[in-house]
Amino acid sequence: MTKADIVNEISKSTGVEKAQVQQIVESFMDSIKDAMIAQNNVYLRGFGSFIIKERAAKVARNISKNTTITIPAHNIPAFKPAKSFAAKVKGAK
DSSP states (O other): OOHHHHHHHHHHHHOOOHHHHHHHHHHHHHHHHHHHHTTOOEEETTTEEEEEEEEOOEEEEETTTTEEEEEOOEEEEEEEEOHHHHHHHHHOO
16 A cells, blocks of 8 residues: 555545545654654554654674674664554555
């Protein structure tokens, strides 16, 4: 499902114009992005959490050049589904 599909589904179910729904969806996604850039987690009860995971520094190898490099510690965005949501997805076939 794409963002356009989501906009179409919401527009059909609510009767709101697609342009308005598009703006709302974009605004929702921007709010989540801004919160995570500010190092804040986003919790949506019954759906899941957008969290920031911390990756430790590590040493990696470039096999073709036979060199080692150090990858510094960094943060990455991640999604953790709610237990009820994950259970429904596991049960769906």
